[in-house]
Amino acid sequence: MSEPKSHSDQALREPAPRGTMLWLQSVQWMVFLLANTIAAPIVVGAAFDLPAGDVSSLVQRILLVSGGMTLLQVLVGHRLPLIEGAAGMxxxxxLTLAAVxxxxxxxxxxxxxxMGMIIAGVVLVLLSLLPLMGRLRDLFTPLVTGVYLILLVVSLxxxxxxxxxxxxxxxxxxGTVVLMSLGVILIVLMLSLKGRGLWRSMGPLIGIVIGWALFAAFGYLDREATGEATHWFALPQLFAWGTPIWDTGIVLTSVLTGVILISNVVASILVVARTLGQEISSDTYRRGLRGNGIGSVLxxxxxxxxxVPLSVSAGFISTTGIRSKRPFLIGATMVALSGLFPIIGDFFATLPSEVAYAALFVPFAQMMGFGIRDLMSLEPSPRNLQVIGFSLMVxxxxxxxxxxxxxxxxxWLRNLVANGILVGLLLCLFLEHVVFRERVKNPASE
Structure with missing residues (x-):
């Protein structure tokens, strides 16, 4: 099926930024991808009691994979300015397996x-070859995506x-951390609401730079560089944790996790496409799923x-107004290349997570707004209110x-039952399409 071009290309064919503006917007995308990437390896490293050098190496590897997969997806995958980051599930x-x-x-x-991620990735690639994506797209009505986005933000x-x-x-x-975090939020918020041109698009980046500087000035940079980066250039090590081991329980859990994350792939593509005013085909979802499978294998x-494709990208696009593909491509390339320089992994491991949280607060709040917007577009019928209320409450x-x-x-069951996003989303899908199924075709699926 050929890709529709009427809105898809038009949304991204705005006058491309040049010169200084191009590079500043590219750095903006780079920092946004970094901010959504580096927290996960730091937390996982601590959960598995990894030494500082191994955490720095993990940061380096995740930069390469996240940046590389973002490039792969935008070039030959779903082709949307949608960053790839560590999936919440x-x-x-x-973290669940580390605890036990x-x-x-x-x-x-x-x-x-x-081993589990490799097998899960292979399964996703195989699923992407089947004619299932059109049906999956139709499952994600505005009611479902609205509930999903609200649950996502609430969970975080x-x-x-x-x-x-x-x-x-x-x-x-x-108190000091509170004031500094509040300052970063206000900077990003004011620039996104009141700023014009360059200043509006640079809100999150300026917030991170100022926040990082404040934390350094007040002595809150407690994660020092490891100093173990003896080479300025190094390819990340394959199977750095050792030769993969087969464990049936973890493989099954991993495959189930990957399959469930199909909903994230579909929802993220849909939300970003709506933000850009694009019309997308089943092939877009299919290519996105295939890319997600390749990312899991890598x-x-x-x-x-x-x-997984991160739906918060829609909030970032809306907050900054950056819609051109060129700065997105450059920013993702810089992130991927940074994964080849160990000293960069050392450096970014010192970014305070508080600064990243504060700078991302506005885009994530925007995601909550997107969810509410989707739900407000629905008729407030008893049926819709019941589905929304049950799904969110559970x-x-x-x-x-x-x-x-x-x-x-x-x-494997504990990991699923403990996930409120998953439980609420599955309940919403069940109520929307099985218990209270409407025979009228939803406009969102056309």
Whole structure:
């Protein structure tokens, strides 16, 4: 099926930025991709008790994979300015398995996860060859995407506030961290609302630079560079965690995780396409899924965290107004190349997570707005209100369950039941398309 070009190309064929503006917008995309990438390896590294040098190496590998997969997707995949970053469900799977493993078992778990991501990626590539994507696209009506986006932001809001309030750092509220985080949020917000031209598009970047400088000035850069980067250039090591190990439970869980993340692929493509005013075909989803499968295989080979297209890219585009592909391509290239220089991994490992959270607060808040917008476009019928209410209440309720409540479940089932986004999304799909199925064709699927 050929790619529709009426809106798709028009949305990205705006006057391309040149000169200084081009490079500044490219750096903006680069920093945005970095901000959505470097937190995951730092947290996972701590969960698996990896030494500082290994965490720095993990950062380097994830930069290469995320930047490289972003380029692959925009060139031959879904072809949208949609960044690839560590998937929340993969991240959660890593943390869940780290919590149940002890001592030397943690090293074995990492090797089992390498195998799991490779197998999951192969399954996704095979699924992308089947004529399923048209039906999957029709499943994601405005009601479903609205519920998904709201659940996504709600699930992350706790981590955002714990970071921005200093709780993650000190165990309690740190007034200095709060003020600095608030300052970064206000800078990004004011520039995105009141700024014009260059200033509007540079909001998140300026916020990160100022926030990083403030944290350095007040002595809050507690993650020092490891100093172990003895070579200025180095190819990331394949299977850095060791030779992959087959574990049936982890392989099944990984495959299930990859299949469930198809919903993220579809929803992210749909949200960004709507932001750009594009019309997209089933082939777009199919290529995006194939790219996601390749990314999962590469993540297993390079011993990193499985990627997924990040729907927050729509919030970034809306906040900054950057719609041209050229700065996106340059920014992704710079991120991929930075994964070849160990010293860069050392350097970015010092970025305070509080600054990243604060700078991303506005784009993520925008995502909540997108979800509300989708739901407001619906008729407030009893049927729609019931589906929305049940899905949100159950999904958010699951997020508040204590870990002890599901501790007796098998690890693969525990990882699924503990995921409020997944539970709410599956319930929403079930109610929307099975229990309260409407026979009238939804305009969103046309």
């Amino acid at each position: 993969w991240w959660a799977l890593f 493993a002890t001592g030397g078992d943690k090293g074995a778990v990492l090797r089992q996860l390498e 809001s706790g981590s955002f506030f714990k970071g921005m309030l200093g709780i993650t750092r000190t165990g309690g509220i740190d 993540s297993g080979m390079f011993a990193t965290i499985g990627p 999904g958010i309720g699951v997020m508040f369950l204590p870990p002890s409540a599901i501790a007796t479940l098998d690890p």
